[in-house]
Amino acid sequence: MILASASPVSVTLSVLAACSYAWPALRADRLSHAAARGWVAWAWFLHGAVLAWGLLLPPAHFGFAPALSMTAWIVAAVYAIESQIYPQLQTRWALSAVGAVAVVLACIFPGTALPGTASIWLPTHLAFGVASYGLFGTAVVHAWLMGRAETRIRQAADPHSGLPLLTLERLTYRFVGAGFVLLTATLVMGYVFGDVVYGTGHAWHWDHKTVFSLLSWITFAILLLGRARFGWRGKRAVAVLYTGSVLLLLGYVGSRFVLEVLLGRSA
Template sequence: MQALPFATLAFVLYVAAAIWQGMTLLRRVPPRQGMVRLLGALGLLLHIWVVFQLMELSPGLWPGFTNSATILMAVVVNILLVASLFKPVLNASVALFPLAAIVLIVATWVPSQGRDTGLTPGILLHAISSALAFAMLVIAAVQAVLVGLQNQALRHHHIRGIVQSLPPLTTMERVLFELVWAGVLLLTLSIVSGFIFLDNLFAQHLAHKTLLSLFAWIIFTTLLVGRYRFGWRGMRAVRWTLGGGILLALAYFGSKFVLEIVLHQG
């Protein structure tokens, strides 16, 4: 396939950036954030080019399972790179760059068929806000894992290794909640626009996505209320963030995976 060499090169760039950032966390190599961003950005450019190639091979306004996954991961990487210029979130690339690389290779080998659906400005708003919400909250989930590791290490008085490489725990938690705040606002826009512009959000093929998205919204919103009303932090914040993130991932990919991969239905 014509796209495979470019997907492979993107894979190498993503993994190289993730390995260097991972070695930085382990204090095996000096920090090189500029280099990590550059490798990630080059991987993203190739990633986007491959997405366009895949969309040409499977025409239709709404992409299928594997193509949807690789588009969403391109959005995730893009937001992560931009956010890392202002916030200490580049460490999330240790998990997200390899995930984007794997999804891209899988989509190249197993492209999915798109389907034609009327695309209106309202539906476009729903699609864009959904993608941005997913990106923000998946970055928040990885940030939560790092906060959890840092929290556990400090509780057991392990102050070497990864703890020394991360920003202070208070900073990590503040960034986590900023990501959740942004994600919840975008998820709210996605849900509201879906109710307004989609014909029936509780139709058979959309019901699970709607319900899981609503449950995820409730979890993230409860976390924010608990944070600012009761001072929730630490492992409680980590667990709630990961719980909401898992529900959101199931909402976005659950039915597509079952219908297209398991049952082989378009």
């Protein structure tokens, strides 16, 4: 049910997190680096509290919007770590805007209660899946930064205004590789241990989520093989990355959006 299953505490935390994200995004040119960093860190902490409240306290809820919210939270965490190593990264305002939208969306569409027949392994299965979303999302962000870097090179702009192109490329496909490992683990767990994870009667079955997830796995496998064997780079590799990411998004998030919002069903 939309919004009705969200508790007052969850709504309050969501509003605070969204506002904390929005402030540095709206005032990106006026806040100092330290102030913007502090606001984003505080927003990330509140965002994590919202996610924990929805997933750890019974009855636990999950759906397309919480999955997107967790993905944004993971991407923000990766960015925070990376920015310590590579201070040239300049995507804080964009990630803040995405975080604010993700928090609000998850507050409006908190998802449905997880099945009572599910085992204690279900959170692990969901964690692997969402972590793969987060890593592929991070790879997409880096691919976008690669596009910006290529544009700077063509326009003979300041070459020191961001990370070097080769560094961005290396980081992008490291995240793709890590995401592929987790996606593989998620699919294997769902296929081999479906009855254990979801409970009797909820084993692996061929639906839109399964088909799109497998198509995304195949696409990422082709991308990694193409880079390893044929040296794929540039626009071709990025196009395959974007295609796989869209297919993955259509897998769980797309199917749950149709069920929860368009059809008004929980399964």
